[in-house]
Amino acid sequence: MQNVVPGILQRLRAADIIRMAGLTAASLGQEYSRQGAVRQPERTGTRLSGVIDTSHISIAGNQEEDEDEESERRHTFAVAVDIKSSTSWESTCSCNPASTLLCSHAAALLYYWLAHPTAFTTTPDTPSPGEATKQSSQEEQKSIKAAQATSPIKVMQSDPVPVGDLLTMLGQMGLSDLRAIAREYDIIPNGLSRQHLAVNIQEALQQPEAVRRVATTLEKAQRQLLAALILAGGVMSDDDLRGLYERFSLGQPNQYQHILMALQSRALLVRASLSGITPQRVGGSSSLLDVGWYVPLEVRTALRVMVPVTRFQIESSEEKPEVQASTPFHLLADLLLVAHALAGYQLEQQDEWLERLERKEAGRANETTPSLRMPSNSDGSAPIPPPADTPSPAMMTFLQSSLQRSPAFLRLALHLLAMAGIVHQDDSGIPYLRVLPDATRLLLGPHCQETARDLFELWLTRSSYDALFELQEEGVRLRCRATSLNIPLIRQGDLDIENREALQLVVELLAQAPTHQWISLPAFARFFYRLNPLFLQKRQRHFSLPHWWLELEEGRPLRPLNLSDWSRAEALYLSRLLRGPLHWWGVCDIANAADGRLLAFRLTPAASWLLHNNAEMEQEEAQNYQDHTPSLEIVDSEEVLVTSSTHAWPTIDVMDQFAEAAGVLQGRLRYRLTPKALGEALSQGRTATHLLDLLHQLTAEQGEENDTPLSQMLAHLERWIASYGRVRLYTGVTLLETADTLVMREVLATTTLQDHIVQSIHPTLLILKQAGAEHVIDDLKRRGQSPLLHYKDSYGTE
Secondary structure, eight states: OTTSOOHHHHTOOHHHHHHHHOHHHHHHHHHHHHTTOEEEEEEETTEEEEEEEOTTOOOOTTGGGGSOHHHHTOOEEEEEEEEEETTEEEEEETTOTTOSSOOHHHHHHHHHHHHOGGGSEEOOOOOOHHHHHHHHHHHHHHHHHHHHHSOSOOOOOOSOEESSOHHHHHHTSOHHHHHHHHHHTTOOOTTOOHHHHHHHHHHHHTOHHHHHHHHTTSOHHHHHHHHHHHHTTSEEEHHHHHHHHHHTTOSOGGGHHHHHHHHHTTTSSEEEEEESSSOOOSTTOEEGGGEEEEOOHHHHHHHOOOOOOOBOOTTTOTTOOEEEOOOTTHHHHHHHHHHHHHTTOBOOTTOOHHHHHHHHHTTOTTSSOOOOOOOOOTTSEEEOOOOTTOOOHHHHHHHHHHOOOOHHHHHHHHHHHHHTTSEEEOTTSOSBEEEOTTHHHHHHSTTHHHHHHHHHHHHHHHOOSHHHHGGGGGTOEEEEEBOTTSOBOSOHHHHHHHHHHHHHHHHHHHTTSOSSSEEEHHHHHHHHHHHOTTTTSTGGGGSSSOSEEEEEETTEEOOTTSHHHHHHTHHHHHHHHIIIIIHHTTSEEEEEOTTSOEEEEEEOHHHHHHHHOOSOOOOOOOOOGGGGGGGEEEOSSSEEEEOOSSTTHHHHHHHHHHSEEEEEETTEEEEEOOHHHHHHHHHTTOOTHHHHHHHHHHHHHHOOOSSSHHHHHHHHHHHHHHTOOOOOOOOSEEEEEOSSHHHHHHHHHHSSGGGGEEEEEETTEEEEEHHHHHHHHHHHHHTTOOOOOOOOOTTSOO
């Protein structure tokens, strides 16, 4: 059994060595192997080791310059390579022990294995099958106990990030490779060192015209692979890039390496060490996933790749779709309706979602694993519970009785209002909801565009996994691993993160799509599948067994890499996102079939500033309330209904100042004109001129009639304003009165009277502080004057 060669070593090919080491190191290692530099080759399981002696090696050209200066002064290198699987390996070499790439000496060892596998002496170092089984069982038991004690999933960064800057990546390339790239950009490489070449190439890449000129020399398949990689984010591991190549059918498998070499030779694609791809490993091991491909930011900026789309012809379509146009800022107007409906809402015990949401906003969402017990299967799985911040059924029923909106929209509105702090629980501890005093100005005022962008960013970065959980409405089941006590073995915060990442991927791709044209959804969905089929479960691919999954039938998880399965879950998620939140945000218009299926969508002008954040949307400046009287309806002598919209903002602003908000009626804002609300406005120094002008304008448009609710409201309002007055009560003070103004001026000049005045009622009548009045009386007596004093007790008697 010990002499059996492991399957991973039997499947090793020269192309794999090139991927592991890079073209330059692989070619140099092949030459070392051919000239007999490998000494003392040994194999222990999947681990190959040996000594590379380069003292007698003579290589033509400039390849020797690729080696490090310290390595050039030495000729003997101890090297070992352990092939763990098709996607991971461990390598150590005395030339550079900290390297995450295979060096030329490790490549020489692998090439020698391909050419002379029988030359390797075999050393037994593996445990017996019984010992291995026992050890595996013990480790599994430890893992299960640890999972039950703490959360099983460690949140990790799922998007690969290149390590180092572009200059560092170029500096790690071989001298011959840098010279070839320099020639592509018309840089004369003669006499330039590696560092100087890297700097010159970086400067050339910062010139968009030079990058575009070089890109025009690419073949069709090369351009398509580069464009797809840019749209996918510009950073990708080896396996992911190969999968991308195969899904887009860009050529035969043997052409893949040729395409990569063509892109590398122009610095449009560089080899880079990546972080944030795989779980953290111990022992300093490396993985093929730790080394991937990176399109420099300069290249992505210069090429400006757009999403290829298939146009949808609305007029010539046989299905005669129903077009639903979105309205900019309509979501903000609906948010104000929801906020008015919730003002003063009495919270019940089941309305703990707001408190949970506040805890999550404070960063305490992942303190514990949910302890909700769910029904489980024999396979150790359980349904994923609803998000912890799901509004209670009682609150949803209350809102639906006031507003004719879908439950999905109301949940989104509640989350946005709560996350932004527009709706919050009363601070005094009384269980009811309050609304910010300036909520109307924030949502519909002159700066509502900034509010919309801030709320959109909140939705992208802080939303829960509502959109994912709502797939159950389409018949998709969400399952996760569970403990023996039927407790879901997953943190809800981790599901939130996965859903947010999916939202951001969709939005980033839509930002690269053309506007003002109808895009076929089926074609867009197929392109999305080819580009990123795992966008909804990115983190689960890092585990041998996923912690959660989607399924249509019990025990048969859907496979997102299969287009048919992807269309049953991920495609539905994409469709619901377009016809739901993104349509409500005003990002896209939609075209639905008769059965409700989404056929196409069209990005609106709002998408240009909401997705790109680089342009201001043209908004009609309407500050004259007289132009918006149709949005106002007088119900009776005290009640007013106003349409919630940005165009009606001047009217709503007047009502907010002089009327009392009374919830929502018939889908419009409801206000009541009361003496109390009017008096508070007048007390704050406001004048009722705007309110009177608004009502008079409405009277002129409807015609003058005596017994209408409008005429009655005007009569009541004018009577209240005419009878309005202010009363101030002073206690613990002294009233000072002089015979005339001359006497008052004399007293002010000769005493400390000025320091004790509370209020001047008349030039000869002042209100003084009680303690200060005694000092004034003493000053007058010292000057020989005797003021007339009147004393009153606490009952008002003299």
